Amino acid sequence: MAEKPMATIDQMLCFAVYSAGHAFTRFYKPRLEALGLTYPQYLVFLVLWERDDISVKTLGERLFLDSGTITPLIKRLEARGLVTRRRDEDDERQVRIRLTAEGKALKAKAESVPLAAMKGTGLSDEAADALRHELLALRERLDVAL
Numbered sequence: 001m002a003e004k005p006m007a008t009i010d011q012m013l014c015f016a017v018y019s020a021g022h023a024f025t026r027f028y029k030p031r032l033e034a035l036g037l038t039y040p041q042y043l044v045f046l047v048l049w050e051r052d053d054i055s056v057k058t059l060g061e062r063l064f065l066d067s068g069t070i071t072p073l074i075k076r077l078e079a080r081g082l083v084t085r086r087r088d089e090d091d092e093r094q095v096r097i098r099l100t101a102e103g104k105a106l107k108a109k110a111e112s113v114p115l116a117a118m119k120g121t122g123l124s125d126e127a128a129d130a131l132r133h134e135l136l137a138l139r140e141r142l143d144v145a146l
Helices: 013-033 039-050 056-063 067-079 101-110 112-121 125-145
Strands: 083-087 095-099
Touching: 013 039, 013 112, 039 056, 039 067, 039 095, 039 101, 056 067, 056 095, 067 083, 095 101, 112 125
Parallel strands: none
Antiparallel strands: 083 095
């Protein structure tokens, strides 16, 4: 019995997800540059606007980033006066991140970004929500399959 030929790159789910991620990044780039942010920095703000004053560890876990990636990112935002870092009073090993007034004010300027992204997808709210759920479930299944 003949083996099934290897899938071409255009037939691979992993490439479709990978290239769609890059398309999102290209879409966001000019909109975030207008705010002075990179995409990873924007993700940090999305988490902090949802829940301010969290540990670097918690932030990294939410974004699936290790401390070697998240720490330099936070330091750059701190140098710009958008966040502050301080040691946790109860656990000196933990560093907490807090938005400054300027970091909080950035939220109002950024509110149009996800609206534009949603419009750019051409998906209905329901279809986008269903796709997001499928992608989250896919991530979980792949994590289990490690």
